[in-house]
Amino acid sequence: MPTRSDRWTTLRPWLGLAARLGLAAVWLLAGASKVGDLAASGRAVNAYQILPYDVAVVVGAALPFVELALGVLLLLGLATRLVAGVSTALLVVFVAGIVSAWSRGLAIDCGCFGTGGELAAGQSPSYLPEILRDLGFLALAGFLITWPRTPVSVDAALAGDPTVEDDDE
16 A cells, blocks of 8 residues: 555656646746737836836846746756746745835736736726735745656656656755
8 A cells, every 4th residue: 555655756746747837837928928018018017116217128128038938948847946946036026026016005017917017097906816826836936946856857858767756856
């Protein structure tokens, strides 16, 4: 009869695969939703009123490409722990930005999956759901930092371990 440890050892790589592909989808969708209008992405970053305008525009223009790169690397399963660490840092910045906007009474759309920016008069921001969503994404990244080797990944192929049963990572 399999023990609890045996079940975890069998299940963990597949949970990791789901986490990796889920986080890859998040980054690919976020980047793809912004890459077609880099100026709007810059305006969305500027709406947080944290960075000087010129810096916000550059960050906004670069962000979709960073998100797409993270998504592609996760989709491939290449440098998964590193990419999960960068994802964690970026998500912490996003959460801090949303908390900052909320605490300063700004009425903005986070711009996470689209153009974002200031909301029209009468519209209410949805900061709590955005923060909770990003905390869920942080949990996926944290899982991948802890257990980065997953099936169907370049990392596993390079390590020569397609079964990914090594718990020592």
